[in-house]
Amino acid sequence: MEDYVLEAKGITKRFPLAGVIALSNISFHVKKGEILGLIGENGAGKSTLLKILNGVYTYGNYEGELFHEGRPVRFRSSHDAMKQGLGYVPQEINVMEDLTVAENVFVGHLNEDSRKKSFRMGELNRRAQRFLSEHHFALDPAQVVNTMSIGQKQLLMVAKAISWNPSILVLDEPTTALSQADVENLFAIVRQLKSKGTSVIFVTHKLEEIFELTDRVTILRDGKVINTYGRDQYDRDRIICDMVGREITNLYPERHVAIGEEILKVEHLTVLDPRIQNRNIVEDVSFTLRRGECLGFVGLVGAGRTETISALFGCYRDYSAKVAINGQPVEIRSEADAIAHGINILTEDRKMNGLLLLNNIRFNVVMSNLKKIMNSNGLLSRTKEDEESNKYMRKLHIKAPSNTMMVANLSGGNQQKVVMAKALHSDPRILLLDEPTKGIDVGSKQEIYEIINELLGEGISIIMISSELPELIGMCDRFIVLSHGKLVAEIDKEEATQETLMSACFM
Ligand SMILES: Nc1ncnc2c1ncn2[C@@H]1O[C@H](COP(=O)(O)OP(=O)(O)OP(=O)(O)O)[C@@H](O)[C@H]1O
Ligand SMILES: [Mg+2]
The missing domain is CATH 3.40.50.300 (P-loop containing nucleotide triphosphate hydrolases)
Structure with a gap:
């Protein structure tokens, strides 16, 4: 189909070591110039799917086939996908903190198109300014990134992705850290891209954003496509029910x-x-x-x-x-x-000050109060560690095969639940x-x-x-x-x- 910018057929993704099948037999497509919403519960497989579309998981590490503008594609890396027109803004913010906005946007391009030329800062800033104002980004090219808010960093990641002129832009929960003004800024940018024929995949947990921005919505649950609706069929209760498998009457x-x-x-x-x-x-x-x-x-x-x-x-x-x-x-x-x-706190930025990502769920939960899991002899009790962490896994519905799963491998929302569990464990x-x-x-x-x-x-x-x-x-x-x-x-x-x-x- 020529008017499909992107098509996925029968995508399955397993994480054998963790014993997880994150996606099973997913097929869907994105049309030219449309904004496709992708929604589903925490751990449904949204981010995993996007990582496959954008070459983070390379061919051979998943089953199924991808087609970009009608041709089969097998990306070798995310850089490869980006060069072929797939722009990607991952769920977790990933910017170079000590560099400026301009440097962050153009660092990849410098390798590409200016090996011979040496770039001067002034020139780089002017080029960035032109690009940023053309796309209406409220960002200052000379600002050093570590002085910016999470929301501004998020916009910067979007700018960086757009700078490659993608035919399809994939945004994984881009609005979680944005202020209302930044959300409006982002939506205007996305609509402008659409008007130029760029397609967008947009992941969010906010249904209002689906209703406001998207042309169609695809719903995932437990790694499967449950339904896809066109704009004229949007129905809040039905979408929620498809997502969570039950009705929610009183939020x-x-x-x-x-x-x-x-x-x-x-x-x-x-x-x-x-x-x-x-x-x-x-x-x-x-x-x-x-x-x-x-x-x-x-x-x-x-x-x-x-x-x-x-x-x-x-x-x-x-x-x-x-x-x-x-x-x-x-x-x-x-x-x-x-x-x-x-007093205890649940922080806004879980990656910076909430979690030890390379440790497992159990340790992250119990570390906030070690006294509670000590035996009378003052040694830590593995049984109590298991009891406590499993209790919160059940209570908060943390989706993982066991409490020994590394937190880095949890979906974003499930990581947030571990932060909550950690705060609760401290009594x-x-x-x-x-x-x-x-x-x-x-x-x-x-x-x-x-x-x-x-x-x-x-x-x-x-x-x-x-x-x-x-x-x-x-x-x-x-x-x-x-x-x-x-x-x-x-x-x-x-x-x-x-x-x-x-x-x-x-x-
Ligand atoms: N590297 C990994 N190793 C093992 N399991 C993984 C890995 N990455 C993801 N998973 C598992 O795959 C499933 C899907 O995760 P994914 O991040 O795609 O969910 P999501 O739909 O994006 O959720 P959220 O809304 O919370 O971001 C989850 O059960 C997750 O724990
Ligand atoms: Mg996710």
Whole structure:
């Protein structure tokens, strides 16, 4: 079929060592100039499929056949696939931190087309600027990448892929780390590509994005294609049911928890910017948290939400605040201090500070509280390690053959669940959740909400950050709104709507 840019026939992918069949007999196609959505539960096989389409898993390491513009293709590497017109932005961010935006975009090209020429920085920046503005990327070519937000890095990866002029661009959950403005920027870029005839495969867990952007959607479950729908057949409930194999009627389960006494009181929290002198990233923020309460932090990217809870967790040296737990003043100068006071955190960036990727699930879960798995003789008990880690694997539906699976080999969403398990194993009294359902499928989201409710019921207090307002509104008892590092509003559950919260962000 000439008008298929890409066609996959009978793709099967096994990981024999782990005893996993990630994909079984997958066939699908992408038409010229269309945006195809690809969705499915955590571990359904989306990323594995994309890695095959983009030469990460090379021919011989999978069964089945790929056709690009009607011709069979067998990529030898991801570079090979890229040169043949398959642009790919993987799920995990992978950029060269110490180089500039321009260098990151063009580093591969320099090898290709300028072996003889020596490139000057100025010229490179001008070339990058031209390219970035042509595609409407809000990025500065001269900026060093390690000073950029995760969202900007994500856009940079997209820019890099587009710089090869792909006939098909494959995006694996590109929006998980993006602010609303960055998402709009990305969607505009994708639509512009489409208008020029480029095809796009777009993976997401956010159904709204499927409805907004895509022309067709293919649903995977347990490594198989379950259904494909055209835009005119889109039906939310049907798609969810295809994805998770059951209906989801009440995403935010009801909670009947009596909120108790004040557990935490934070006064005049100010955090100095570790990078820029004489600038505060959080300024004079005061709030309280009660027993069994879920407090939502609302704000745009850069509002200081993550910085506020990181300070509470002892991540900053230069900060000042009066903190009291159960009415007692406490000093939190390190993460160990925080944990000793019953505070634990689930971080936004699991790769940077959440997980030991080359260790197995068991170790990652239990390391947050070794006391809990010690025998009376002070030695670690393998039986307890197994009991604890298996308990969370069951509770959170972590998809893996056993608790000895290396975390690096888990799907993105399942890695996120391990971060959650690790935080829960530490038995916190105060739990700080930064984007807890990032990259998590709807079925598992509901399960995580149920667990949050259980924790609140046990008297644990929670602070939750989420870029998804419906999630915050569905889960939180009270909201504080941050803007440019300052607390600008406190809003009760009864008054909280998307509109009131959003407009408070712009105060
Ligand atoms: N290198 C590997 N070794 C062993 N198993 C693997 C490896 N990579 C992936 N898997 C397994 O293959 C299955 C599919 O994983 P994949 O990453 O494709 O899921 P996904 O649909 O992208 O999920 P998510 O939404 O969580 O990103 C999972 O069970 C995963 O654990
Ligand atoms: Mg994935």
